[in-house]
Amino acid sequence: MxxxxxxxxxxxxxxxxxxxxxxxxxxxxxxxxxxxxxxxxxxxxxxxxxxxxxxxxxxxxxxxxxxxxxxxxxxxxxxxxxxxxxxxxxxxxxxxxxxxxxxxxxxxxxxxxxxxxxxxxxxxxxxxxxxxxxxxxxxGEALAVVGQLDARAKVSWALHRFYSRLASVNMVKEGHVRLPYRQQDLADALGLSLVHTNKTLARLREDQIATWTDEQLTIHDMNRLAKLARVDSSDLPRRPLI
Incomplete structure:
Protein backbone atom coordinates (compact mmCIF):
# COMPACT_ATOMS: atom_id res chain seq x y z
CA MET A 1 0.00 0.00 0.00
CA GLY A 140 33.14 20.11 -1.59
CA GLU A 141 33.63 18.73 1.91
CA ALA A 142 34.15 15.20 0.57
CA LEU A 143 36.70 16.41 -1.99
CA ALA A 144 38.67 18.21 0.73
CA VAL A 145 38.60 15.06 2.88
CA VAL A 146 39.74 12.79 0.05
CA GLY A 147 42.44 15.20 -1.11
CA GLN A 148 43.87 16.46 2.17
CA LEU A 149 43.28 14.08 5.10
CA ASP A 150 45.10 10.90 6.06
CA ALA A 151 43.42 7.48 6.01
CA ARG A 152 42.36 7.52 9.67
CA ALA A 153 40.75 10.93 9.31
CA LYS A 154 39.04 9.93 6.06
CA VAL A 155 37.47 6.80 7.51
CA SER A 156 36.51 8.62 10.70
CA TRP A 157 34.83 11.34 8.66
CA ALA A 158 32.83 8.79 6.67
CA LEU A 159 31.68 6.86 9.75
CA HIS A 160 30.77 10.09 11.54
CA ARG A 161 28.78 11.23 8.51
CA PHE A 162 26.95 7.90 8.20
CA TYR A 163 26.10 7.69 11.89
CA SER A 164 24.94 11.30 12.14
CA ARG A 165 22.75 11.06 9.05
CA LEU A 166 21.16 7.78 10.10
CA ALA A 167 20.67 9.01 13.67
CA SER A 168 18.76 11.99 12.25
CA VAL A 169 16.20 9.59 10.75
CA ASN A 170 15.84 7.56 13.95
CA MET A 171 17.79 4.52 12.75
CA VAL A 172 20.07 4.21 15.79
CA LYS A 173 18.99 1.36 18.07
CA GLU A 174 20.80 0.66 21.34
CA GLY A 175 23.83 2.54 20.09
CA HIS A 176 24.03 0.67 16.79
CA VAL A 177 22.98 1.51 13.26
CA ARG A 178 22.77 -0.75 10.22
CA LEU A 179 25.41 0.04 7.59
CA PRO A 180 25.00 -2.49 4.77
CA TYR A 181 27.84 -1.40 2.52
CA ARG A 182 31.07 -3.25 1.71
CA GLN A 183 34.47 -2.09 2.87
CA GLN A 184 35.35 -1.87 -0.83
CA ASP A 185 32.54 0.67 -1.32
CA LEU A 186 33.97 2.84 1.45
CA ALA A 187 37.51 2.43 0.12
CA ASP A 188 36.43 3.49 -3.38
CA ALA A 189 34.57 6.53 -2.10
CA LEU A 190 37.55 7.68 -0.02
CA GLY A 191 40.29 6.92 -2.56
CA LEU A 192 41.91 4.26 -0.36
CA SER A 193 43.00 0.69 -0.96
CA LEU A 194 40.89 -2.06 0.57
CA VAL A 195 43.85 -3.18 2.70
CA HIS A 196 44.44 0.33 4.06
CA THR A 197 40.73 0.75 4.80
CA ASN A 198 40.60 -2.60 6.63
CA LYS A 199 43.63 -1.73 8.75
CA THR A 200 42.21 1.69 9.59
CA LEU A 201 38.88 0.22 10.67
CA ALA A 202 40.72 -2.33 12.80
CA ARG A 203 42.65 0.45 14.53
CA LEU A 204 39.48 2.42 15.26
CA ARG A 205 37.97 -0.74 16.72
CA GLU A 206 41.03 -1.50 18.86
CA ASP A 207 41.06 2.09 20.16
CA GLN A 208 37.38 1.70 21.16
CA ILE A 209 36.30 4.59 18.94
CA ALA A 210 34.10 2.85 16.35
CA THR A 211 33.31 -0.69 15.23
CA TRP A 212 31.88 -1.61 11.83
CA THR A 213 31.26 -5.30 11.42
CA ASP A 214 28.50 -7.59 10.14
CA GLU A 215 26.76 -4.60 8.48
CA GLN A 216 26.46 -2.86 11.85
CA LEU A 217 28.15 0.38 12.92
CA THR A 218 28.70 1.16 16.60
CA ILE A 219 30.23 4.42 17.77
CA HIS A 220 31.93 4.01 21.14
CA ASP A 221 33.22 7.58 21.47
CA MET A 222 31.58 10.18 19.22
CA ASN A 223 33.74 13.05 20.50
CA ARG A 224 36.99 11.24 19.67
CA LEU A 225 35.59 10.20 16.29
CA ALA A 226 34.61 13.80 15.51
CA LYS A 227 38.05 15.03 16.54
CA LEU A 228 39.76 12.50 14.28
CA ALA A 229 37.40 13.43 11.44
CA ARG A 230 37.98 17.15 12.06
CA VAL A 231 34.26 17.88 12.11
CA ASP A 232 31.86 19.57 14.47
CA SER A 233 29.92 16.91 16.38
CA SER A 234 26.82 19.12 16.60
CA ASP A 235 23.53 18.10 14.99
CA LEU A 236 23.15 18.26 11.21
CA PRO A 237 21.07 21.14 9.80
CA ARG A 238 17.49 20.32 8.87
CA ARG A 239 16.95 19.86 5.15
CA PRO A 240 14.02 19.83 2.73
CA LEU A 241 12.11 16.65 2.03
CA ILE A 242 10.69 16.13 -1.46
Missing part, protein backbone atom coordinates in the same frame (compact mmCIF):
# COMPACT_ATOMS: atom_id res chain seq x y z
CA UNK A 2 1.33 3.41 -0.99
CA UNK A 3 2.24 5.82 1.82
CA UNK A 4 0.12 8.96 1.88
CA UNK A 5 2.23 12.13 2.09
CA UNK A 6 0.14 13.31 5.04
CA UNK A 7 1.28 10.24 6.98
CA UNK A 8 4.85 10.09 5.65
CA UNK A 9 7.06 8.74 8.46
CA UNK A 10 9.99 10.89 7.35
CA UNK A 11 8.01 14.11 7.78
CA UNK A 12 7.79 13.46 11.53
CA UNK A 13 11.56 13.43 11.95
CA UNK A 14 13.60 16.40 13.10
CA UNK A 15 16.03 15.92 10.19
CA UNK A 16 13.63 17.57 7.76
CA UNK A 17 12.09 20.99 7.43
CA UNK A 18 8.37 21.35 8.06
CA UNK A 19 5.90 21.50 5.16
CA UNK A 20 2.81 23.66 5.02
CA UNK A 21 -0.58 22.07 4.41
CA UNK A 22 -0.59 23.31 0.81
CA UNK A 23 2.88 21.85 0.23
CA UNK A 24 1.78 18.45 1.51
CA UNK A 25 -1.30 18.59 -0.73
CA UNK A 26 0.90 19.44 -3.72
CA UNK A 27 3.26 16.55 -2.96
CA UNK A 28 0.30 14.16 -2.84
CA UNK A 29 -0.59 15.25 -6.37
CA UNK A 30 3.04 15.19 -7.54
CA UNK A 31 3.67 11.66 -6.22
CA UNK A 32 2.59 8.92 -8.62
CA UNK A 33 3.28 5.82 -6.53
CA UNK A 34 6.04 3.79 -4.91
CA UNK A 35 8.75 1.45 -6.14
CA UNK A 36 10.01 -1.58 -4.24
CA UNK A 37 13.62 -2.44 -5.11
CA UNK A 38 15.54 -5.52 -4.00
CA UNK A 39 19.29 -5.48 -3.19
CA UNK A 40 21.33 -5.17 -6.37
CA UNK A 41 18.52 -3.60 -8.39
CA UNK A 42 19.63 -0.77 -10.68
CA UNK A 43 17.27 2.12 -9.99
CA UNK A 44 18.82 4.62 -12.39
CA UNK A 45 21.43 3.95 -15.08
CA UNK A 46 24.39 6.09 -16.11
CA UNK A 47 23.97 7.61 -19.56
CA UNK A 48 20.26 6.93 -19.69
CA UNK A 49 17.19 9.05 -19.26
CA UNK A 50 14.46 8.19 -16.77
CA UNK A 51 10.76 8.98 -16.76
CA UNK A 52 10.76 9.04 -12.96
CA UNK A 53 12.37 10.83 -10.04
CA UNK A 54 12.56 9.26 -6.59
CA UNK A 55 12.77 9.92 -2.88
CA UNK A 56 14.22 7.16 -0.71
CA UNK A 57 11.49 6.36 1.81
CA UNK A 58 13.20 3.31 3.30
CA UNK A 59 16.47 1.43 2.79
CA UNK A 60 19.90 2.40 1.44
CA UNK A 61 21.58 2.56 -1.93
CA UNK A 62 24.79 3.33 -3.72
CA UNK A 63 25.74 5.90 -6.36
CA UNK A 64 28.53 4.86 -8.71
CA UNK A 65 30.12 5.82 -12.01
CA UNK A 66 31.27 3.21 -14.51
CA UNK A 67 34.58 4.03 -16.23
CA UNK A 68 35.40 3.24 -19.85
CA UNK A 69 37.40 0.15 -18.87
CA UNK A 70 34.48 -1.23 -16.87
CA UNK A 71 35.76 -0.32 -13.40
CA UNK A 72 33.25 1.11 -10.94
CA UNK A 73 33.90 4.24 -8.86
CA UNK A 74 31.63 4.87 -5.88
CA UNK A 75 30.61 8.54 -5.85
CA UNK A 76 28.06 8.56 -3.04
CA UNK A 77 25.47 6.79 -0.95
CA UNK A 78 21.67 6.97 -0.78
CA UNK A 79 20.04 7.19 2.65
CA UNK A 80 16.41 7.67 3.75
CA UNK A 81 15.09 11.08 2.72
CA UNK A 82 17.50 11.52 -0.21
CA UNK A 83 16.10 12.74 -3.53
CA UNK A 84 17.29 10.77 -6.56
CA UNK A 85 17.27 11.75 -10.22
CA UNK A 86 17.44 15.56 -10.18
CA UNK A 87 20.40 15.26 -12.51
CA UNK A 88 18.33 13.40 -15.09
CA UNK A 89 15.39 15.73 -14.53
CA UNK A 90 17.46 18.78 -15.44
CA UNK A 91 20.17 17.39 -17.76
CA UNK A 92 18.12 14.70 -19.56
CA UNK A 93 20.33 11.79 -18.51
CA UNK A 94 22.21 10.48 -15.49
CA UNK A 95 25.97 10.90 -15.16
CA UNK A 96 26.09 8.04 -12.65
CA UNK A 97 24.06 4.96 -11.70
CA UNK A 98 22.05 4.28 -8.54
CA UNK A 99 21.75 0.76 -7.13
CA UNK A 100 19.86 -0.62 -4.14
CA UNK A 101 22.17 -1.95 -1.40
CA UNK A 102 19.25 -3.17 0.71
CA UNK A 103 15.57 -3.64 0.06
CA UNK A 104 14.33 -0.13 -0.71
CA UNK A 105 11.01 1.64 -0.94
CA UNK A 106 11.03 4.77 -3.06
CA UNK A 107 8.38 7.42 -3.67
CA UNK A 108 8.08 8.00 -7.42
CA UNK A 109 7.39 11.21 -9.31
CA UNK A 110 6.89 11.82 -13.02
CA UNK A 111 9.88 13.63 -14.44
CA UNK A 112 7.54 15.41 -16.89
CA UNK A 113 5.79 17.05 -13.92
CA UNK A 114 9.01 18.58 -12.57
CA UNK A 115 8.33 21.90 -14.28
CA UNK A 116 5.06 22.17 -12.35
CA UNK A 117 7.08 22.66 -9.18
CA UNK A 118 8.50 25.84 -10.63
CA UNK A 119 5.28 27.13 -12.19
CA UNK A 120 2.77 26.11 -9.51
CA UNK A 121 4.69 25.85 -6.27
CA UNK A 122 7.84 28.00 -6.20
CA UNK A 123 8.51 27.21 -2.54
CA UNK A 124 8.89 23.53 -3.43
CA UNK A 125 11.06 24.48 -6.39
CA UNK A 126 13.26 26.49 -4.03
CA UNK A 127 13.58 23.36 -1.88
CA UNK A 128 14.96 21.52 -4.91
CA UNK A 129 17.50 24.31 -5.34
CA UNK A 130 18.40 24.04 -1.68
CA UNK A 131 18.87 20.27 -1.99
CA UNK A 132 21.22 20.84 -4.93
CA UNK A 133 23.13 23.45 -2.91
CA UNK A 134 23.48 21.07 0.05
CA UNK A 135 24.80 18.40 -2.31
CA UNK A 136 27.37 20.89 -3.62
CA UNK A 137 28.47 21.68 -0.05
CA UNK A 138 28.78 17.98 0.74
CA UNK A 139 30.78 17.27 -2.43
Missing amino acids: STNCTNCPLRKMDAFLDMTGSEVAFMERFKTGELEAQPGTEIMAQGQSSTHLFTCLKGMGLRYKTLEDGRRQVVGFVLPGDFIGLQAGVMSEMEHSVEASTSMRLCTFNRSDLWSLFTSHPSRAYDLTRIAALEEVFL
Whole structure:
Protein backbone atom coordinates (compact mmCIF):
# COMPACT_ATOMS: atom_id res chain seq x y z
CA MET A 1 0.00 0.00 0.00
CA SER A 2 1.33 3.41 -0.99
CA THR A 3 2.24 5.82 1.82
CA ASN A 4 0.12 8.96 1.88
CA CYS A 5 2.23 12.13 2.09
CA THR A 6 0.14 13.31 5.04
CA ASN A 7 1.28 10.24 6.98
CA CYS A 8 4.85 10.09 5.65
CA PRO A 9 7.06 8.74 8.46
CA LEU A 10 9.99 10.89 7.35
CA ARG A 11 8.01 14.11 7.78
CA LYS A 12 7.79 13.46 11.53
CA MET A 13 11.56 13.43 11.95
CA ASP A 14 13.60 16.40 13.10
CA ALA A 15 16.03 15.92 10.19
CA PHE A 16 13.63 17.57 7.76
CA LEU A 17 12.09 20.99 7.43
CA ASP A 18 8.37 21.35 8.06
CA MET A 19 5.90 21.50 5.16
CA THR A 20 2.81 23.66 5.02
CA GLY A 21 -0.58 22.07 4.41
CA SER A 22 -0.59 23.31 0.81
CA GLU A 23 2.88 21.85 0.23
CA VAL A 24 1.78 18.45 1.51
CA ALA A 25 -1.30 18.59 -0.73
CA PHE A 26 0.90 19.44 -3.72
CA MET A 27 3.26 16.55 -2.96
CA GLU A 28 0.30 14.16 -2.84
CA ARG A 29 -0.59 15.25 -6.37
CA PHE A 30 3.04 15.19 -7.54
CA LYS A 31 3.67 11.66 -6.22
CA THR A 32 2.59 8.92 -8.62
CA GLY A 33 3.28 5.82 -6.53
CA GLU A 34 6.04 3.79 -4.91
CA LEU A 35 8.75 1.45 -6.14
CA GLU A 36 10.01 -1.58 -4.24
CA ALA A 37 13.62 -2.44 -5.11
CA GLN A 38 15.54 -5.52 -4.00
CA PRO A 39 19.29 -5.48 -3.19
CA GLY A 40 21.33 -5.17 -6.37
CA THR A 41 18.52 -3.60 -8.39
CA GLU A 42 19.63 -0.77 -10.68
CA ILE A 43 17.27 2.12 -9.99
CA MET A 44 18.82 4.62 -12.39
CA ALA A 45 21.43 3.95 -15.08
CA GLN A 46 24.39 6.09 -16.11
CA GLY A 47 23.97 7.61 -19.56
CA GLN A 48 20.26 6.93 -19.69
CA SER A 49 17.19 9.05 -19.26
CA SER A 50 14.46 8.19 -16.77
CA THR A 51 10.76 8.98 -16.76
CA HIS A 52 10.76 9.04 -12.96
CA LEU A 53 12.37 10.83 -10.04
CA PHE A 54 12.56 9.26 -6.59
CA THR A 55 12.77 9.92 -2.88
CA CYS A 56 14.22 7.16 -0.71
CA LEU A 57 11.49 6.36 1.81
CA LYS A 58 13.20 3.31 3.30
CA GLY A 59 16.47 1.43 2.79
CA MET A 60 19.90 2.40 1.44
CA GLY A 61 21.58 2.56 -1.93
CA LEU A 62 24.79 3.33 -3.72
CA ARG A 63 25.74 5.90 -6.36
CA TYR A 64 28.53 4.86 -8.71
CA LYS A 65 30.12 5.82 -12.01
CA THR A 66 31.27 3.21 -14.51
CA LEU A 67 34.58 4.03 -16.23
CA GLU A 68 35.40 3.24 -19.85
CA ASP A 69 37.40 0.15 -18.87
CA GLY A 70 34.48 -1.23 -16.87
CA ARG A 71 35.76 -0.32 -13.40
CA ARG A 72 33.25 1.11 -10.94
CA GLN A 73 33.90 4.24 -8.86
CA VAL A 74 31.63 4.87 -5.88
CA VAL A 75 30.61 8.54 -5.85
CA GLY A 76 28.06 8.56 -3.04
CA PHE A 77 25.47 6.79 -0.95
CA VAL A 78 21.67 6.97 -0.78
CA LEU A 79 20.04 7.19 2.65
CA PRO A 80 16.41 7.67 3.75
CA GLY A 81 15.09 11.08 2.72
CA ASP A 82 17.50 11.52 -0.21
CA PHE A 83 16.10 12.74 -3.53
CA ILE A 84 17.29 10.77 -6.56
CA GLY A 85 17.27 11.75 -10.22
CA LEU A 86 17.44 15.56 -10.18
CA GLN A 87 20.40 15.26 -12.51
CA ALA A 88 18.33 13.40 -15.09
CA GLY A 89 15.39 15.73 -14.53
CA VAL A 90 17.46 18.78 -15.44
CA MET A 91 20.17 17.39 -17.76
CA SER A 92 18.12 14.70 -19.56
CA GLU A 93 20.33 11.79 -18.51
CA MET A 94 22.21 10.48 -15.49
CA GLU A 95 25.97 10.90 -15.16
CA HIS A 96 26.09 8.04 -12.65
CA SER A 97 24.06 4.96 -11.70
CA VAL A 98 22.05 4.28 -8.54
CA GLU A 99 21.75 0.76 -7.13
CA ALA A 100 19.86 -0.62 -4.14
CA SER A 101 22.17 -1.95 -1.40
CA THR A 102 19.25 -3.17 0.71
CA SER A 103 15.57 -3.64 0.06
CA MET A 104 14.33 -0.13 -0.71
CA ARG A 105 11.01 1.64 -0.94
CA LEU A 106 11.03 4.77 -3.06
CA CYS A 107 8.38 7.42 -3.67
CA THR A 108 8.08 8.00 -7.42
CA PHE A 109 7.39 11.21 -9.31
CA ASN A 110 6.89 11.82 -13.02
CA ARG A 111 9.88 13.63 -14.44
CA SER A 112 7.54 15.41 -16.89
CA ASP A 113 5.79 17.05 -13.92
CA LEU A 114 9.01 18.58 -12.57
CA TRP A 115 8.33 21.90 -14.28
CA SER A 116 5.06 22.17 -12.35
CA LEU A 117 7.08 22.66 -9.18
CA PHE A 118 8.50 25.84 -10.63
CA THR A 119 5.28 27.13 -12.19
CA SER A 120 2.77 26.11 -9.51
CA HIS A 121 4.69 25.85 -6.27
CA PRO A 122 7.84 28.00 -6.20
CA SER A 123 8.51 27.21 -2.54
CA ARG A 124 8.89 23.53 -3.43
CA ALA A 125 11.06 24.48 -6.39
CA TYR A 126 13.26 26.49 -4.03
CA ASP A 127 13.58 23.36 -1.88
CA LEU A 128 14.96 21.52 -4.91
CA THR A 129 17.50 24.31 -5.34
CA ARG A 130 18.40 24.04 -1.68
CA ILE A 131 18.87 20.27 -1.99
CA ALA A 132 21.22 20.84 -4.93
CA ALA A 133 23.13 23.45 -2.91
CA LEU A 134 23.48 21.07 0.05
CA GLU A 135 24.80 18.40 -2.31
CA GLU A 136 27.37 20.89 -3.62
CA VAL A 137 28.47 21.68 -0.05
CA PHE A 138 28.78 17.98 0.74
CA LEU A 139 30.78 17.27 -2.43
CA GLY A 140 33.14 20.11 -1.59
CA GLU A 141 33.63 18.73 1.91
CA ALA A 142 34.15 15.20 0.57
CA LEU A 143 36.70 16.41 -1.99
CA ALA A 144 38.67 18.21 0.73
CA VAL A 145 38.60 15.06 2.88
CA VAL A 146 39.74 12.79 0.05
CA GLY A 147 42.44 15.20 -1.11
CA GLN A 148 43.87 16.46 2.17
CA LEU A 149 43.28 14.08 5.10
CA ASP A 150 45.10 10.90 6.06
CA ALA A 151 43.42 7.48 6.01
CA ARG A 152 42.36 7.52 9.67
CA ALA A 153 40.75 10.93 9.31
CA LYS A 154 39.04 9.93 6.06
CA VAL A 155 37.47 6.80 7.51
CA SER A 156 36.51 8.62 10.70
CA TRP A 157 34.83 11.34 8.66
CA ALA A 158 32.83 8.79 6.67
CA LEU A 159 31.68 6.86 9.75
CA HIS A 160 30.77 10.09 11.54
CA ARG A 161 28.78 11.23 8.51
CA PHE A 162 26.95 7.90 8.20
CA TYR A 163 26.10 7.69 11.89
CA SER A 164 24.94 11.30 12.14
CA ARG A 165 22.75 11.06 9.05
CA LEU A 166 21.16 7.78 10.10
CA ALA A 167 20.67 9.01 13.67
CA SER A 168 18.76 11.99 12.25
CA VAL A 169 16.20 9.59 10.75
CA ASN A 170 15.84 7.56 13.95
CA MET A 171 17.79 4.52 12.75
CA VAL A 172 20.07 4.21 15.79
CA LYS A 173 18.99 1.36 18.07
CA GLU A 174 20.80 0.66 21.34
CA GLY A 175 23.83 2.54 20.09
CA HIS A 176 24.03 0.67 16.79
CA VAL A 177 22.98 1.51 13.26
CA ARG A 178 22.77 -0.75 10.22
CA LEU A 179 25.41 0.04 7.59
CA PRO A 180 25.00 -2.49 4.77
CA TYR A 181 27.84 -1.40 2.52
CA ARG A 182 31.07 -3.25 1.71
CA GLN A 183 34.47 -2.09 2.87
CA GLN A 184 35.35 -1.87 -0.83
CA ASP A 185 32.54 0.67 -1.32
CA LEU A 186 33.97 2.84 1.45
CA ALA A 187 37.51 2.43 0.12
CA ASP A 188 36.43 3.49 -3.38
CA ALA A 189 34.57 6.53 -2.10
CA LEU A 190 37.55 7.68 -0.02
CA GLY A 191 40.29 6.92 -2.56
CA LEU A 192 41.91 4.26 -0.36
CA SER A 193 43.00 0.69 -0.96
CA LEU A 194 40.89 -2.06 0.57
CA VAL A 195 43.85 -3.18 2.70
CA HIS A 196 44.44 0.33 4.06
CA THR A 197 40.73 0.75 4.80
CA ASN A 198 40.60 -2.60 6.63
CA LYS A 199 43.63 -1.73 8.75
CA THR A 200 42.21 1.69 9.59
CA LEU A 201 38.88 0.22 10.67
CA ALA A 202 40.72 -2.33 12.80
CA ARG A 203 42.65 0.45 14.53
CA LEU A 204 39.48 2.42 15.26
CA ARG A 205 37.97 -0.74 16.72
CA GLU A 206 41.03 -1.50 18.86
CA ASP A 207 41.06 2.09 20.16
CA GLN A 208 37.38 1.70 21.16
CA ILE A 209 36.30 4.59 18.94
CA ALA A 210 34.10 2.85 16.35
CA THR A 211 33.31 -0.69 15.23
CA TRP A 212 31.88 -1.61 11.83
CA THR A 213 31.26 -5.30 11.42
CA ASP A 214 28.50 -7.59 10.14
CA GLU A 215 26.76 -4.60 8.48
CA GLN A 216 26.46 -2.86 11.85
CA LEU A 217 28.15 0.38 12.92
CA THR A 218 28.70 1.16 16.60
CA ILE A 219 30.23 4.42 17.77
CA HIS A 220 31.93 4.01 21.14
CA ASP A 221 33.22 7.58 21.47
CA MET A 222 31.58 10.18 19.22
CA ASN A 223 33.74 13.05 20.50
CA ARG A 224 36.99 11.24 19.67
CA LEU A 225 35.59 10.20 16.29
CA ALA A 226 34.61 13.80 15.51
CA LYS A 227 38.05 15.03 16.54
CA LEU A 228 39.76 12.50 14.28
CA ALA A 229 37.40 13.43 11.44
CA ARG A 230 37.98 17.15 12.06
CA VAL A 231 34.26 17.88 12.11
CA ASP A 232 31.86 19.57 14.47
CA SER A 233 29.92 16.91 16.38
CA SER A 234 26.82 19.12 16.60
CA ASP A 235 23.53 18.10 14.99
CA LEU A 236 23.15 18.26 11.21
CA PRO A 237 21.07 21.14 9.80
CA ARG A 238 17.49 20.32 8.87
CA ARG A 239 16.95 19.86 5.15
CA PRO A 240 14.02 19.83 2.73
CA LEU A 241 12.11 16.65 2.03
CA ILE A 242 10.69 16.13 -1.46
